[in-house]
Amino acid sequence: ILADIQSGAFAKEWIEENKAGGKKFAALREKERQHPVEAVGAKLRGMMSWLQKDAKKTASAPKPEAKVVNA
Numbered sequence: 369i370l371a372d373i374q375s376g377a378f379a380k381e382w383i384e385e386n387k388a389g390g391k392k393f394a395a396l397r398e399k400e401r402q403h404p405v406e407a408v409g410a411k412l413r414g415m416m417s418w419l420q421k422d423a424k425k426t427a428s429a430p431k432p433e434a435k436v437v438n439a
Contacts, residue, residue, distance in 0.1 A: 394434070
C-alpha cells in the first residue's frame with residue numbers, strides 16, 4: 369500500500385471510486401459494521417457508565433447519513 373500511496377495509484381483509485389459513487393467503499397464499510405468486534409464493543413460500551421450519560425445526549429440527535437463527496 370505504501371508504494372501505491374507514493375506512486376499516486378492509491379489516490380487515483382480513490383478518486384475513481386468516489387466518481388463511481390463509492391459502492392466498493394460502502395460495501396467495505398458495511399462489512400466492517402458486521403464484524404464480531406463491533407458487537408463486543410457495543411456490549412463493553414454499555415458497561416461503561418460514564419459513556420451512558422453522553423449516549424443519552426447524542427442518542428436523540430439525528431445521525432448524519434454517510435455521503436460520497438465528489439472532489
